[in-house]
Amino acid sequence: MLNKELKGLSETKTSGLPPVHTWSPPFCGDMNMVIKANGEWFHEGGKINRPAMVTMFSRILWFEEGEYFLVTPVEKVRIQVEDAPFLVTGWQWVETSAGRAIEFITQTEDVLILGVDCDIWLEKFQNEERPYVSMRYGMKALVNRNVFYGIADCLEQVVTAEGSGMGVISAGKSYLLMKDE
Template structure:
């Protein structure tokens, strides 16, 4: 994707960070740890609906909300509200850059507008990237396995080990023993 394409994706984002509507209560909406969205127990079957709602998702004080200019409703998220489903290497002025694509049509460039780290969820080490407004996206297992060929020795402030270099930055994924 060229830079024009990236700016078009970002322009689809409503200015949620400028809205401050009153809290209106809880909504029976759950985002499962595998990235699936459910409303009142029924799974969302239209990807466009998930994408639309993801644009008004807000994270505040450890809780998730759907926000419009006039209302704010709390929803439940098991782990991460976004799921990275694709990736590709692109060339930027900072060198080879890893571009992630989410199931909600977000495009993030590692080292430019997101970071990558490992964290534990229910006893399992999982890879995540940072997203807008302090949210995160889980890197899907097939995507992570696809990145294995890109792993190399890296040195970061956290230590040295195996990781990924993107846009001139190093990300440690497994520290040397």
Template sequence: MKMIDLKVLPNDAKLPPVHTWHPDLCGDMDMLIKANGDWIHDGGKIHRPAMVKMFSRILWQEEGEHFLVTPVEKVRIQVEDAPFLVTQWRQMETTAGLAYEFTTATDDVMVLGENTDIWLADFHGEQRPYLRMRYGMKALLSRSVFYHLTECLEPVTVDGQTGLGLISAGKSYLLMQDE
């Protein structure tokens, strides 16, 4: 099992510049991000939220694979579905009007229509809602977040298609198309 040297990481709350790091692949790490958002290492769930958050900050996606990256190391990990899980949301006012703000379990914050988009995609025969994250990664909306959002759906038209969706920061998102 390959371990990654965490001492080389920046020690502040900002995201490290993972996109500027290009180390060689060191191998695979026995780490899995489950479809339910659990992070598993060596077969056991990581119970320390601070550790999961730290790992999430050095997560990188490349050609459909996920890696933990530092300036000097790059190790491949496995992701069942989405590496991030949205656990909270709220409505807020922006200069572009009403918007939806989402927060992941690792404290990433995104505003629909400003720095993220939402869509439904198939995962093992089930339609699941996702948000776009940094570096082409995605975040799954937890079931409870999505159920609460369905109460906010309103009629929208996107690219000539009509149905129910969300309007956030002046942009419309079709989630349930009319038949």
């Protein structure tokens, strides 16, 4: 299951994602795969230690009606995700046509530009407020603590539709992260 269709996907980068949004394979059941809340991937109880394998699986991840699936043109298997399936592990400031912007890099080599292809927000998970960025197909990525602390050093006063307070401006778009009281 999911073997021949995955061949070659390990070479795929974000810009060359397979067209999973065009695939409508039949549901084939559940796979014993879990993406933990800390971003680690497990298969049949064992941690997947090969980053290339995690990246390969992430390229065929699909989110539908609150559930996660690995899909190929011929198969669709459900997996479990405790929180967010992706983890932002790096960031840097870059210049874009829309101005200075934050570039995020995930553990699966996805590259996202805040204000261009993703947004950032805070949300509760198990009574802890955590930062997330939007990802493809309605999925999200947890922003790793060290990345968020790095961004926190760049906070400035912003005003958004949600109110005013401290946040970041990226690609000309303001993000409120700490609301004034």
